[in-house]
Amino acid sequence: MTKPFPNTPAFAGYNGPSRVEADIYDLVVEGELPPGLNGAWYRMTPDPQFPPRLGDDVFISGDGMISMFRFEDGHVDYKSRYVRTERFLAERKARRALFGAYRNRFTDDASVQGLDRTVANTSPIWHAGRLLASKEDSLPYEIDPETLETRGRYDWDGRLKTCTVSAHPKVDPVTGELLFYGYEASGDASRDMSFCVADAQGRLVSEAWFEAPYPGMVHDFAITEDFVVFPIFPTITDLERMKAGGPHWMSDISQDAWIGVIPRKTGVAGLRWFKRPGGQFFHVINAFNEGERITLDLCVSEMNSFPFIPDVSGAPYDPAKASAFPSRWTLDLARNDERIDERLVSRVPGDVPRVDDRRIGRPYRQAWMGMVDPARAMRMSGPVGGGFNLVGRVDMATGEVDAWYGADDDAFQEPQFAPEGPGELDGYVLSVIERHARNLSDVGVFRAGRMADGPIALIQLPLRLRGAVHGCWVPA
Ligand SMILES: [Fe+2]
Numbered sequence: 001m002t003k004p005f006p007n008t009p010a011f012a013g014y015n016g017p018s019r020v021e022a023d024i025y026d027l028v029v030e031g032e033l034p035p036g037l038n039g040a041w042y043r044m045t046p047d048p049q050f051p052p053r054l055g056d057d058v059f060i061s062g063d064g065m066i067s068m069f070r071f072e073d074g075h076v077d078y079k080s081r082y083v084r085t086e087r088f089l090a091e092r093k094a095r096r097a098l099f100g101a102y103r104n105r106f107t108d109d110a111s112v113q114g115l116d117r118t119v120a121n122t123s124p125i126w127h128a129g130r131l132l133a134s135k136e137d138s139l140p141y142e143i144d145p146e147t148l149e150t151r152g153r154y155d156w157d158g159r160l161k162t163c164t165v166s167a168h169p170k171v172d173p174v175t176g177e178l179l180f181y182g183y184e185a186s187g188d189a190s191r192d193m194s195f196c197v198a199d200a201q202g203r204l205v206s207e208a209w210f211e212a213p214y215p216g217m218v219h220d221f222a223i224t225e226d227f228v229v230f231p232i233f234p235t236i237t238d239l240e241r242m243k244a245g246g247p248h249w250m251s252d253i254s255q256d257a258w259i260g261v262i263p264r265k266t267g268v269a270g271l272r273w274f275k276r277p278g279g280q281f282f283h284v285i286n287a288f289n290e291g292e293r294i295t296l297d298l299c300v301s302e303m304n305s306f307p308f309i310p311d312v313s314g315a316p317y318d319p320a321k322a323s324a325f326p327s328r329w330t331l332d333l334a335r336n337d338e339r340i341d342e343r344l345v346s347r348v349p350g351d352v353p354r355v356d357d358r359r360i361g362r363p364y365r366q367a368w369m370g371m372v373d374p375a376r377a378m379r380m381s382g383p384v385g386g387g388f389n390l391v392g393r394v395d396m397a398t399g400e401v402d403a404w405y406g407a408d409d410d411a412f413q414e415p416q417f418a419p420e421g422p423g424e425l426d427g428y429v430l431s432v433i434e435r436h437a438r439n440l441s442d443v444g445v446f447r448a449g450r451m452a453d454g455p456i457a458l459i460q461l462p463l464r465l466r467g468a469v470h471g472c473w474v475p476a
Pocket residue numbers: 167168219220282283470
């Protein structure tokens with residue numbers, strides 16, 4: 001039998017593993033769902049199948065659970081399924097955890113050496129009619145978009161050479177291409193990075209490699225009409241440390257952060273680096289270029305946001321320094337230097353930013369994200385520890401914030417923009433609202449341009465939805 005999970009932050013309270021694969025037909029809705037809201041909202045959640053092999057583990061090590069809210073003519077159905085990774089199947093057969101510490105294969109049971117150890121729990125990717133479940137430490141798994149059954153590991157018809165594909169590829173809204181990359185592309189702690197392009201039909205058309213300044217975590221990147229941009233911050237891995245059973249990542253903010261820029265036309269041959277002192281980032285908001293001037297918007301913090309990633313200096317985790325702020329950086333390729341011009345856009349901490357997917361890589365103004373009001377109640381949940389107590393919109397041109405607080409027992413998961421009309425504010429924003437007092441979840445449906453008004457409809461779940469990482473919207 002399965003023993004109780006540990007009573008630690010990654011497994012207790014709202015973070016308790018759910019382990020439920022659900023089918024719920026026609027969910028209860030308070031208010032009215034917009035009749036034009038038709039499509040599927042896919043989300044990925046870490047949800048451990050078994051208690052950790054080493055007594056404790058980090059939240060983002062949990063097995064990937066993919067879920068779908070299917071919206072149709074004012075109704076919504078829910079479905080969730082585990083991703084049947086090699087790791088999931090091996091552990092299910094053994095009825096216990098066989099894989100050890102987060103991204104450290106040297107802590108695994110001997111019986112699973114050589115197996116794919118990804119949990120595919122970070123992002124659902126929709127491209128060319130194909131749904132993929134990805135985490136950045138391996139290749140993604142293909143998922144049936146209707147049944148959520150796992151079809152198997154996906155390697156672009158066996159043509160992909162990189163051993164990793166990040167969980168933040170970007171679809172160019174004009175060309176329909178999928179631009180993606182991998183870091184630690186040739187194996188653990190390597191500095192190799194891959195940059196790949198699949199055409200609008202999903203065929204791999206290019207893969208080129210380059211070297212990062214150090215083997216850092218490159219969780220997200222940016223595209224513009226003419227460039228791709230790789231922000232590399234000093235959260236760094238080390239093979240000898242892993243072999244000794246230590247953590248995959250440690251942060252060293254005394255080192256510089258590097259921004260690599262590659263022209264889409266010439267590829268990696270045109271790679272240029274910009275740099276600035278240390279710090280940390282996880283998510284790009286968006287980027288665009290006007291000629292040789294690149295605007296890169298991202299959420300930047302002073303130190304790593306994850307309490308489980310220690311700083312090499314021994315500096316204790318500081319929630320204020322770990323808070324990310326929406327920032328606008330300018331990189332000018334016409335200038336012959338490495339300088340980045342930086343501007344803080346908003347003083348309200350925020351992360352998991354999303355924009356209108358039709359404006360990715362193009363001039364835009366609006367971003368939606370989870371935010372924190374440090375003066376108000378905060379609930380412990382999700383990957384970082386403290387959940388978001390606001391969900392809102394930032395006008396990236398003015399810094400104006402339009403956000404909703406809810407109640408003291410609420411926390412919010414990553415918002416999702418679903419368009420209805422051509423304008424940047426024409427549409428709806430979906431966000432899971434964690435009801436901590438009731439240990440249940442709702443989905444709030446907001447008017448995208450009027451977040452502070454609160455949800456116009458509440459989709460009620462008879463379940464607690466453990467903190468998701470990312471989602472995507474696929475219009476009907
Ligand atoms: Fe992410």
